[in-house]
Amino acid sequence: MTETQAAALPVYAKHDLGAVWQADRTAFRLWAPTASAVTLHRYAAGSDDEPGAADLGRTAMAKDRHGTWLAVLDGNLAGQYYQYELTFPDGSATVTADPYAKAAGINGQRSMVIDLAAAAPPDWDNDRRPALAPHAQAIWETHVSDFSADPHSGVPKAWRGKFLAFTLEDTTLDGDGVHPTCLNYLKSLGVTHVQLQPIFEFATVDQRTGGYNWGYDPLNYNVPEGAYSTDPWHGEVRVRECRAMIAALHRAGLGVVMDVVYNHTYTADNWMERTVPGYWLRRWPDGSLTNGSGCGCDLASERTMVRRYLVDSCVYWAREYHVDGFRFDLMALHDVDTMNAIRAALDALPGGEQILLYGEPWQGGATRMPRRAVSANKQALDKLHPRIGIFCDNTRDAIKGSVFDGAAPGYVNGRPDCGYALLHALSAWRDGAGGFCPQNPRQVVQYVSAHDNFTLWDKLKCTAGRTKKYVVPDEDLLAQNRMAAGIYLTCQGLPFLLSGEEFARTRNGDSNPYRGPAKLNALDWTRAARLSDLVAYYRGLLAIRRAYPELSGQGGAEPCILSLPGWLIGFVPERPGESRPGRLAVYYNPEQTCQVVALPAGSWQTLSDGTTAAAQPFGPVRRDTITLAPVSVTILRAVAGEK
Structure with a gap:
């Protein structure tokens, strides 16, 4: 599909796509302007393998306004599962889940009708985002499984690696009552936000048998991941438990940031492309898919209905899950207008101006945007809304050395001349010396470690040439670790750290264990207790930053x-x-x-x-x-x- 053909498709402006539940009826609406017929299939279960699975019938959908198809069915359909069958003018046909689904069955292959009010944890209506002073904000990144998978975490086995592990307030190491773990630990660390690696449903973990993945393989953007729930078979459970996790973090005074991967889908054969073939993904002039994401299926954010999807999805998570921020994976694959539209839509929500919005200002390869579109990269900071931020790799690499070369040192571990760069990092690069021009310090996320690449500790070990025993807490490297933290926590900007950086987290030198094993990725709560002095140093630095707003560049x-x-x-x-x-x-x-x-x-x-x-x-x-x-x-x- 060419840009001209894509632009000629009708645009649907209302916000009622998907299955809109009411007690006495449900309206199913799908945007599929190139289809010649659409049939709704309904089921009693999310798969044919479940007890009581039954086909509940088929309904021909009617062609409606602005490229949509509509079917309205009477009765209370909450808990029913569904798919769409589409036929196209060339005679081809496909079956798909609903791209706009809010719930799904096992492994996300069938969408589910949901009564969101009934899928709320106790007292959900009274959940509120915590009021967090901008100068004090600091983000701690973790993965739902990593957070509590350690058998020493004090979390009951049934809840380890699940949303519900975050709801336990008093866990300790092996239940010793002395060394706090999980949420109990976080409450006193001094960070203000927990950034969660993708919690929407991703494709490569079989929810029936288990497995591990970081989650950068999106399947259903508006559905929580079933593997993180105690029951992935019933779609309402994951919704309730995900909300319960967020409410628990809020009660602890912590905001929740979602890591969102709107730049690509797991496969080119995704629900969006099945509904409107050729529209959702970027292509080169010869028709081949662009690969700026490294996954061969970049979403074309600059197209009207793709942009609307991204905006609506963020608003949905903010409104229905009370999310406090969004971290955009490979944000440079999105265009500036889309990012600004997301910012404007979030700002329109009650308290929405406090919702954080930042992302990676780079991409993984070449993509293709129309000439009018501007990539949301570092060089576009002056065009982005001033409350859209970027990760600063300039600061990161100046402090500890390049992430792409384990042996390359930085200021704290062997190359003090990197201090030239840090002189600019102090004011969040607002002097333009990095080749980009932040409008304010908070547009710059200052950090030395994230889930990608080596952990800070493993990087320090590699640079020192001590890769035989990553777990050994060398005193000189602990000093480097402390110094790295001391630098980015005294630079202007928004500080960010990988969970466990504060207790010298190691993945034994593996820089990209995105498929596991889970044990390698899990937070080692025994190590947190053993290296409590390092944790205390981070806690002190965070307390200093809270007490002295001038450090943030306010x-x-x-x-x-x-x-x-x-x-x-x-x-x-x-x-x-x-x-x-x-x-x-x-x-x-x-x-x-x-x-x-x-x-x-x-x-x-x-x-x-x-x-x-x-x-x-x-x-x-x-x-x-x-x-x-x-x-x-x-x-x-x-x-x-x-x-």
Whole structure:
């Protein structure tokens, strides 16, 4: 289908696609403008393998307005499953699940009619997004299975790796009552948001027998993943349990960010393409599929009904699941207009302006957008809404070295000249030195590790050439780990960390275990207890960031750089609206030896000495000079009353 042909298709503007349930009837509406006939098939179960499976009949759908087909059936159909059979003018035919489905049966092959109100956990109507101060926000990324799969997590076996594991408030290591795990652990860490790797239904885990995958193989975008529920056979269960997870995180004061993969589908033979062949995916002029996602099936976000689908899907998750943010996988495969439309639609919701929106400003290969479309990459930050952010690989690689070369060092582990880049990272690259121009600090997600590539700890091990024993907590590498955290948590922007980074998480050097095994990916809660000093350091850094808004760049002030010798970096974060020097001084020492540096005028006390960090000062009052520990971040606070 050419761009001209795609543009000529009718556009359906209402928001009632899919199965719209009412107690006395259900309306099924499908956008399929190129079909010549559509038949609705209904079933008593999500597969023919289940007890009580029965065919409930077929209904010819009527061609309706703007390219849609409609069937309205009387009675309470909640819990029934369905598919569509489409016939096309050339005589071809296909059977498909509903691209607009809100629930599904086992493995997502049949869609399900759902009464969303009946699929709510207790007190769902009173669930509210937590109010989280922008300057204090910090994101912790995890995977539903990784979070609780460890048999030492204190989570009952039936709930390990499930949505419901997040609802347990007091789990401890092997139930010892001393070392917190899972949600109990998160409540005191100091992060504000939990980013969940894909929780919509993906294709490659058989929900009947189990398995493991990160979930970047989308199947049903508006349906929670059945493998994370205690009962994948009945579609309402996963909906209720997913909501229960979100409500529990909200009660703990934590926001929930969804990792969304709208850039591609698992296969080119997907529900969308089955309903409107040739429309949903990008193609080269010769008709072959583009492969900017690395999966050979890029969604054409610039097309009107694709864009509408993405917008409606985000709004649906925000409205019906109370999601607090969206992280876009390979966001550069989307066009700027689509991303801005999503931002505008979320902003229109009650409290929607507080919903986070950010993504990866790159793609995995070449794609093809019409000339009018602009890729949502780093270079387009000035065209994106100022509350759409991007992951900053510039900061990431300057701190610890390239993610594509395990041996390549960065500022904390052998290449102090990378400090040149960090001078720009301090103000979230707003000086344009990185080749992109953020409109404000919060457009820049500052981080050193995410689910992709090596964990921070494994990267430090690789660079040091110590790949025999990843689990060994080398003291010098722990210092590098602390320093890496100290840098991005004192840079302006929105901080982000991979779950377990704060206890030297290792995957034994595997940089891409997206298919498992689950044990390799699972958070090791025994290691969290063993490396509690490192956890405490992260907790202290996060507390400092909460207590001192100037670190986030709130108000847009620039850090005042101090004149220091060699590769040392020092700065005073300016305080918005104040002309006098700030109340904090921050120093980075990447050297293997102690370094003596001059202090700004006045008296100072320590918040971080590179080993210990706290929001309240500790240690002696210092004037004139200070000795910086090797490989460390030192944070000082001016003594109250002094200028």
